[in-house]
Amino acid sequence: MSEPEETDDGRFDHTAIEPKWQQAWDDQEVFRIEDDAEDPEYVLAMFPYPSGEMHMGHVRNYAITDAYARFKRMQGESVLHPMGWDSFGLPAENAANERDVDPRGWTMDCIANMKDQMELMGLGFDWDREVTTCEPEYFQWNQWFFQQFYEEDIVERQTAELNWCPDCETVLADENVKGDNEECWRCDTPIERRDMDQWFFTTTDYAEELYDSLDEMDGWPDNVREMQRNWIGKQEGASVSFDVTTGDSVDIFTTRLDTIYGATFFALSPGHEVAQQIAETNDDVADYIRRVEAADDEEVDETSGVFTGEYARNPATGEEIPVYVADYVLEDIGTGALYAVPAHDDRDHAFAREHDIPIEQVVEPAEDAAADPTDIDVEEQAYTEDGVLVNSGEYDGLSSEEARERFVEVFDGEFRTAHSLRDWCISRQRYWGTPIPFVECPDCGYVPVPEENLPVELPEFVQTTGNPLDAAEEWKQTTCPDCGGPAERETDTMDTFVDSSWYFLRYVSPDLDDAPFDTGQGSDWLPVDQYVGGIEHATMHLIYSRFFTKVLDDLDMLNGLREPFENLLTQGMVRKEGAAMSSSSGNVVSPRPFVENYGADTGRLFMLDAAQPEKDFDWTAEGAQSAHDFLQNVYGLTADFAAGDIETGEGGTVEDYLDRKIRATAAMATAEFERFRFNHALQAVRDLVSLLRRYVDTTEPSEDILDDGLSTVTRLLAPVAPHIAEELWELLGGDGLVAEADWPDADKPDGYGVERRLVENTREDIRDIIDVADIADPARIEIAVAPAWKHRVRELAEQADGDVVGAVMSDDDLRQHGEAAADFAKEFIGQEHFDDQLPPAEETAALDRATWLIEREFDADIAVYGSDDAPEELARKATPGRPAINIEESG
RNA sequence: GCGAGGGUGGCUGAGCUAGGCCAAAGGCGGCGGGCUUAAGACCCGCUCCCGUAGGGGUCCCUGGGUUCGAAUCCCAGCCCUCGCACCA
Numbered sequence: 001m002s003e004p005e006e007t008d009d010g011r012f013d014h015t016a017i018e019p020k021w022q023q024a025w026d027d028q029e030v031f032r033i034e035d036d037a038e039d040p041e042y043v044l045a046m047f048p049y050p051s052g053e054m055h056m057g058h059v060r061n062y063a064i065t066d067a068y069a070r071f072k073r074m075q076g077e078s079v080l081h082p083m084g085w086d087s088f089g090l091p092a093e094n095a096a097n098e099r100d101v102d103p104r105g106w107t108m109d110c111i112a113n114m115k116d117q118m119e120l121m122g123l124g125f126d127w128d129r130e131v132t133t134c135e136p137e138y139f140q141w142n143q144w145f146f147q148q149f150y151e152e153d154i155v156e157r158q159t160a161e162l163n164w165c166p167d168c169e170t171v172l173a174d175e176n177v178k179g180d181n182e183e184c185w186r187c188d189t190p191i192e193r194r195d196m197d198q199w200f201f202t203t204t205d206y207a208e209e210l211y212d213s214l215d216e217m218d219g220w221p222d223n224v225r226e227m228q229r230n231w232i233g234k235q236e237g238a239s240v241s242f243d244v245t246t247g248d249s250v251d252i253f254t255t256r257l258d259t260i261y262g263a264t265f266f267a268l269s270p271g272h273e274v275a276q277q278i279a280e281t282n283d284d285v286a287d288y289i290r291r292v293e294a295a296d297d298e299e300v301d302e303t304s305g306v307f308t309g310e311y312a313r314n315p316a317t318g319e320e321i322p323v324y325v326a327d328y329v330l331e332d333i334g335t336g337a338l339y340a341v342p343a344h345d346d347r348d349h350a351f352a353r354e355h356d357i358p359i360e361q362v363v364e365p366a367e368d369a370a371a372d373p374t375d376i377d378v379e380e381q382a383y384t385e386d387g388v389l390v391n392s393g394e395y396d397g398l399s400s401e402e403a404r405e406r407f408v409e410v411f412d413g414e415f416r417t418a419h420s421l422r423d424w425c426i427s428r429q430r431y432w433g434t435p436i437p438f439v440e441c442p443d444c445g446y447v448p449v450p451e452e453n454l455p456v457e458l459p460e461f462v463q464t465t466g467n468p469l470d471a472a473e474e475w476k477q478t479t480c481p482d483c484g485g486p487a488e489r490e491t492d493t494m495d496t497f498v499d500s501s502w503y504f505l506r507y508v509s510p511d512l513d514d515a516p517f518d519t520g521q522g523s524d525w526l527p528v529d530q531y532v533g534g535i536e537h538a539t540m541h542l543i544y545s546r547f548f549t550k551v552l553d554d555l556d557m558l559n560g561l562r563e564p565f566e567n568l569l570t571q572g573m574v575r576k577e578g579a580a581m582s583s584s585s586g587n588v589v590s591p592r593p594f595v596e597n598y599g600a601d602t603g604r605l606f607m608l609d610a611a612q613p614e615k616d617f618d619w620t621a622e623g624a625q626s627a628h629d630f631l632q633n634v635y636g637l638t639a640d641f642a643a644g645d646i647e648t649g650e651g652g653t654v655e656d657y658l659d660r661k662i663r664a665t666a667a668m669a670t671a672e673f674e675r676f677r678f679n680h681a682l683q684a685v686r687d688l689v690s691l692l693r694r695y696v697d698t699t700e701p702s703e704d705i706l707d708d709g710l711s712t713v714t715r716l717l718a719p720v721a722p723h724i725a726e727e728l729w730e731l732l733g734g735d736g737l738v739a740e741a742d743w744p745d746a747d748k749p750d751g752y753g754v755e756r757r758l759v760e761n762t763r764e765d766i767r768d769i770i771d772v773a774d775i776a777d778p779a780r781i782e783i784a785v786a787p788a789w790k791h792r793v794r795e796l797a798e799q800a801d802g803d804v805v806g807a808v809m810s811d812d813d814l815r816q817h818g819e820a821a822a823d824f825a826k827e828f829i830g831q832e833h834f835d836d837q838l839p840p841a842e843e844t845a846a847l848d849r850a851t852w853l854i855e856r857e858f859d860a861d862i863a864v865y866g867s868d869d870a871p872e873e874l875a876r877k878a879t880p881g882r883p884a885i886n887i888e889e890s891g
Numbered sequence: 892g893c894g895a896g897g898g899u900g901g902c903u904g905a906g907c908u909a910g911g912c913c914a915a916a917g918g919c920g921g922c923g924g925g926c927u928u929a930a931g932a933c934c935c936g937c938u939c940c941c942g943u944a945g946g947g948g949u950c951c952c953u954g955g956g957u958u959c960g961a962a963u964c965c966c967a968g969c970c971c972u973c974g975c976a977c978c979a
Contacts, residue, residue, distance in 0.1 A: 011932080180976090223974075226895050230975040237979080254979055267979095302977065328977055338979045346892095347977065420978060538974080609918085611904075618903075622919055633933070680905080683917050690934095697934070757912060765945040767936090773944045832959060835912050857935080877945095881912085885945065 012635045012727060014599025021726040021737075022122055030073075030739045031124040033080050035509070039524055040078035043069040044504055044565075046533030046541070047084045047131070051091065052110035054117045054591045056574040056581055056607075056619065057534065063604045063720075064571060064613050064676070065532050066123045070719035071673045073124075074743040080525060081124060082507040084131030085111050088139070088496045090168055090186060093432045093461075093468075102461045103432045107134055117592060121600045122722050124739070129510045133499035134432070138506065140455030141516035142498050143437040145548075147448050148555055149201065156200050157446065161271075161331075162425060164194040169466065170429040171198055173495060174422050175231075175540045185540070198427040199436060199492065203547050207232055207419035209562070210546055219567035221614065224538045231539040233420030235334075238404065240413035242266060242312040242339060244323060248274050250312065253334035253418055256344065258403035260411065261392040262362035263339035264352065266312035266323045267305065271331035278308050278325070285325055292327045300327045302347070303354035314339065315411045316392070326351060334418060343378035363387040363400060424544065426495040431461060431468035433493030441480035441487035450481050456489070467491055500541050501548035504528055504564060516557075523559035531565040532613070538570070569676060572616035574607070581619070589619050601721035602628040608678035608720050631724050634689055634717070637696065638710050642731035649700025657849035658705045660755075661691055662712050666746040669716045678720060685716045698856040707732065712744045754836045754881075755846040762847065762883060763854060769887055770858070778860040779890030784870035785844045786878035789817050790824055791867070794837070794880045797828035804828050824879075837881040840867035847883065860887075 025031065033040055045065040048058055062083075069081035085107075092103035092110075111132065118125070132138060149155045163172040163182075167189040176185045183190055203210075211232045214225045237255035244250050250268070254260075268275040270289040279286035288306040305326030312323050321339070328347050329338055342352030342359040352359055361378040365371040365387045376383050386400035395403055408415055427436065435456040437449040449456055459475035462468050469476070469491035480487035502516065508525050509518040542565075549564040574581055581588045594603055606627035611617035640646050665688040672681035692709045695701050711732050718725035718738045729738035762783065770778060793808050800807035808814050808825040815821070838846060844866040855862045865874070870884070878884035 223895055227974050230894070233975080233978065235978065252979080256979075329979080330977070333978050335979095340979085345979070347979085418978080420975095535973090615904095620903090620919080623903090626918065629932075636933075679917085683905090686917075693934070754912090761912080761945095768946085769944045771937095771944095772942065772946080775944085830959070833911050882945090887944075 011632050012639075012724060014601065014723070015596070017727045018120075018122060018595075018600055018723045021723045022119060024726070024737060025122075025124065025739060028737060028740075030737060031079075031081060031126045032128060033078055033126055035521060037078040037080075037525075040080045041069070041072045041530075042080045042504075042525055042528045043072065043530050044080075044082070044507075044528045044532070046531070046537065047086050047500070047503060048114065049086045049089055049091070050107060050110040050114050052113050054114055054121075056589055056591060057571075059121060059591050059603060060574050060607050060613075061532055061534070061571055062118065062121065062123045063607050064569070064678075065530070066722075067604070067608060067678060067719040068530060068532075068673070068676065070124060070722060070739060071743070073739070074715065074718065074741060075745070076742070080129075080507065081126060082129040082131070083118065083123075083125040083127070084129075084503055084507070085114075085133060086496065086500050086503070087111060087132055087134040088433045088493075088499055090170075090430060090432065093430060096432075096461060097463055104134065104461070107432075120595050121591065121604070124722070129507045131503055131506045131510055133496070133503065136455045136457055137513070139434040139499065141502075141506070142434040142494055143449070143454050143456060144451065144516065145498075145502070145552075146437055146494070147451060147454075149551065150448055152551075152555065154202050154205065154551055156202055156423070157197060158200045158423065158425075159195065159197045160425075161193050162196045162198060163191040164196075165189055165191050168430070171196060171425055171427060173425045173497075175424070175497075175543065176495075198425050200423040200425050201547070203424045203543075204419065204421055206547055206550050207234075207421045208417065209550060210421070210543065211419065213563060217563065220565075221568065221570055224535065224542065224568060224570060227538040228543060231421065231543065235418040235420075237334075237416055237418060238408045238413045239335065239416045240315065240407075240411050242315065244274065244312045245310045245320075246274060246278065248277075250274055250337050251335045252337050252339055253416060254338065256341065256400075256404075257407045257411075257413065258386070258389060258398075258400040259341040259344045259362055260314070260316045260339065260407060261389070261395075262341040262343045262360045263314050263316070263321060264342060264358045264360055265321050265340045265348075265355075267326045267329045267338055267340050267351070268308075268323065269329040269331040269336040270325055270327060272325075272329075272336045274337070275308075275325045278310060282308060288325060302328055303351050304328075305351060305355065307355070312339070316407075322357070324351075324355070332422070333420070342382065344382050344384055346382050346384060349378075349382040360391060362389060362391045364390050366399065424495075424547070426498055427492040428495055429467045429470075429491075430493055431458065433496055434498065435469070436490045436492050436494060438490040439478055439480060439487040440490060441483060441485060443485060444480055444482040444487075446490070447480055447482050447487070453481075469493070497540060497544050501544040502552070504531075504545070505552075519557050519559065522557075523561055526558070526561055527564055527566040530567045530569065532569045532571060535570040542568075569613055571613050572611065574619055575616055576619045594624075598624060598628050599631075599723070601631055601724045605631065605682070605721045609682045610679070612679060613676050630686060630689075631721055633693075634713060635724060635728065637689070637693055638714070638728045638731050641696075641706055641710060642733075646696055646706070647700060648703040648706065650702070653845075653849045654695070654699055654852045655702050655705050657852070658691070658695060658702075658709060660749045660752060660849070661688060662705075662709050663746040664748050664752045664756075666712055666716065666744040667748040670743070670745060673719065681716065682720065685713055689713055694853070694856065699852055714738060715741055715744050751836075751838055751842060751846075754838055755842075758838065758843060758846055758881060759850040759853070761881075762850075762885070763857065765882075765885055766854065766858065766887070769885060773887070775887055775889050777890045778858050778887050780861045780863065780888040781854065781858060782863045782865065782871075782874060782884075782886040782888075783847055783854075784865040784874045784878050784884040784886075785840055785847065785867045786880050786883065787870070787875050788840050788867045789814055789821065790878070791837070791840050791880045793821055793824050794828065794834070797825060797831070798834040835881065840880075843867075843881070843883070 043065050045061050069079045073079045087107050092107045095106045096103045163177050165172050165184040167187045177191050178185050211234045237253055238257045239251055239253050241249045241251050270292050279289050284306050285308055292300050305324045308323045310323040311320035314321055340348035342349045343361040359378050364373040389395050389398045389403050437456045438446050440446055459472035464471040476489050478489050505517040505522050508522045545564050550562055552558050553561055606624045610623055665684045668684040669681040714725050714728040725738045796807050797804045805822055805825045847864045851862045874884045874886055
């Protein structure tokens with residue numbers, strides 16, 4: 001009994017072939033890459049959180065990277081295509097609490113399950129480089145980095161009002177808070193604010209570079225770069241000090257220094273230290289601050305505020321302007337204090353109207369502006385555009401831009417660039433993460449755990465209402481590394497985004513035990529050539545990783561590498577019936593049952609064929625079926641050929657047609673694979689298969705050509721449908737595995753596009769004629785290429801500048817065609833654009849090659865006349881690129 | 892409000908960053924035909940309107956414009972999706 005690789009009706013059985021080839025790849029270590037590989041193609045998919053079940057989004061992600069990795073491998077490149085597990089995080093802890101397991105065991109089970117599904121999909125990862133972030137071998141380096149960062153002052157403890165997720169019971173970084181309603185990125189619970197003392201990475205130190213280098217990152221999509229720009233939020237402005245009657249000098253930040261003459265009041269945020277000071281002696285201010293701090297944002301009126309009784313001196317006018325504490329001034333924007341110019345800022349305007357503060361116009365529209373100065377009424381509405389200064393003393397007439405430059409000097413300010421990016425709060429009051437390697441000593445304060453005592457491992461998990469680390473008394477009690485006295489361990493763990501900020505470096509040397517990664521190899525293998533993942537990480541993971549890379553380079557670990565990901569592709573969502581697939585709505589197609597029914601190849605082909613990777617696409621049963629049918633079709637054709645069921649014979653011009661088509665297909669597919677446009681590449685492949693089938697059905701095909709065609713199809717299909725491609729490769733008697741075969745590199749044949757158009761147009765014309773003339777049964781079709789002299793006329797017309805007829809008639813050879821040449825020349829008068837055309841001999845050759853297709857389609861005898869031997873009557877109607885056609889009806 | 896990306900024939904989806912060969916690929920759906928005992932699978936053709944020889948008309952959100960020529964470039968408007976947003 002043989003293996004049931006083929007069912008009775010000549011179709012393949014994916015349940016038999018898929019495991020077989022997966023085993024073969026594994027046995028032959030196809031996806032393994034050695035450490036000594038030089039600058040391999042680094043193809044990376046964002047590693048998953050191991051929830052235990054793969055969903056179609058994962059499948060799409062890995063189908064993309066795997067196809068590209070396989071393509072590159074076949075092109076002869078060394079390819080690094082690794083996979084790992086972002087395996088710390090709250091879901092494991094929740095699962096542990098819900099079903100009485102421990103987070104570690106649960107996580108490991110999930111990993112095993114997901115890995116199993118990945119293998120079922122035939123994804124080609126180098127499992128020798130698997131990285132698991134919850135293992136001490138991995139997270140010890142988080143701790144080691146933490147200490148290094150601490151040395152370099154990149155780790156700080158800061159007290160701030162932080163985001164608290166009541167459901168996750170932990171603080172969150174700003175990046176983890178999503179949407180208008182400020183919800184937790186994991187559980188969608190609205191976050192609360194709490195003043196806390198936490199560990200931070202000082203990402204703000206790198207804000208400038210993180211922002212500026214986005215401009216040069218051409219390999220990233222514009223929308224991601226724009227999202228990061230928004231997030232980092234660069235503001236160019238200036239700072240100036242105002243003396244306040246409290247005796248303080250208060251620093252403000254403004255982007256509109258040009259409007260300083262129009263400042264009619266001064267405003268402090270409720271949290272500003274000067275405001276707090278005033279509150280100590282001023283009950284009104286104290287009441288106000290207490291009120292707005294207790295209230296939600298929406299509850300406070302935007303124009304609310306309280307006069308402090310103090311005044312600030314406007315350095316421009318010398319006037320004393322009232323100081324307010326106002327809720328619309330935000331503590332963490334700029335310096336938390338501002339001078340307000342009601343005439344030129346909407347919020348200042350609203351506040352001034354509410355509190356009866358004068359409005360003083362100091363800018364009016366410039367002459368070239370859209371607005372007319374006489375139409376501007378700043379009492380009614382603020383004029384917020386740039387313009388020309390007025391009411392600004394000796395500076396009247398300056399443009400806003402000039403004024404901003406000048407005023408910095410005049411008012412003793414300084415240019416300043418502000419960013420809205422905040423430092424990265426990395427403390428989490430959770431168990432399942434990397435312990436922060438510090439101890440708190442009553443005498444010495446926070447002291448780092450010495451390097452030789454790393455890693456600080458996690459204690460055994462206990463179910464508790466708060467942070468399990470806090471409850472692990474025995475683990476918590478330790479001694480101070482400095483003074484040896486009793487001390488307590490830090491019980492916070494790190495944000496899991498720390499883990500994912502450098503995992504792409506660990507893949508380079510996953511087993512190294514004296515460093516997080518090998519610097520030499522890392523700087524050779526990095527940056528990642530192609531990174532693929534979801535857009536949801538645009539402002540989290542992708543900023544953190546960039547930050548980490550820069551810091552590690554500044555720690556001399558990356559030989560000048562500043563950016564980790566050269567090219568980024570953000571894949572679109574997989575939808576079903578127009579809606580996002582989500583388990584909560586039951587609107588899902590699960591990979592495992594799908595693979596069992598249709599096979600991994602069908603799923604992969606469908607996903608890559610349905611849409612371009614960055615676009616959303618709808619999963620439909622018809623589309624999946626169509627992909628499956630196509631694979632069966634190719635298999636059937638190849639199996640018939642391999643079994644000798646196709647009678648082969650002598651070749652002729654048909655072979656040239658096929659040969660050119662095969663080469664053109666390989667060339668097109670290669671270019672499209674390179675650009676991640678799998679759908680285009682696959683269309684070319686489908687086209688070739690369709691042609692091969694017609695070739696088999698209507699001629700006695702050449703064995704060589706058929707073999708070449710099928711072998712090309714097989715290899716072009718191999719990155720996308722790898723299992724069936726192996727099966728086809730074996731049927732065709734290819735050497736070794738197709739996964740390791742040579743990619744069919746080819747140049748597009750000369751003039752291919754023009755030829756293709758000629759043939760298509762000619763066939764189209766014949767169809768039209770038959771249809772319009774209502775020819776029931778064409779018996780003979782004559783096709784005549786235009787005479788050489790017409791080609792010549794056309795050529796001259798294209799070169800001639802204006803006097804087409806003159807140019808033609810001054811040509812000796814053409815003159816002998818007299819009237820006819822002149823008339824034909826006239827047709828080109830005024831024509832400025834000339835399509836490419838083949839010379840007459842090549843046009844004839846192209847039509848000759850395509851004769852079989854025409855013959856077959858119309859079931860008629862075909863005669864192709866070259867430019868010299870066409871009957872006069874027929875050739876008269878022909879023009880270059882447009883052969884004359886005569887159809888004779890039978891009967 | 893600021894910013895980014897879109898609006899293509901029944902649906903989906905290319906093309907539009909290099910204007911002309913674009914009535915506009917492919918897939919799906921629909922119609923007709925072939926193969927088959929039959930079904931499935933597979934193969935072929937048609938699928939905006941008119942036309943008895945390859946022709947003509949209308950068309951790529953709307954309205955203008957540039958050009959000999961625009962789905963493709965420019966301007967205005969409408970609509971959709973996404974990101975940021977009391978940002979000084």
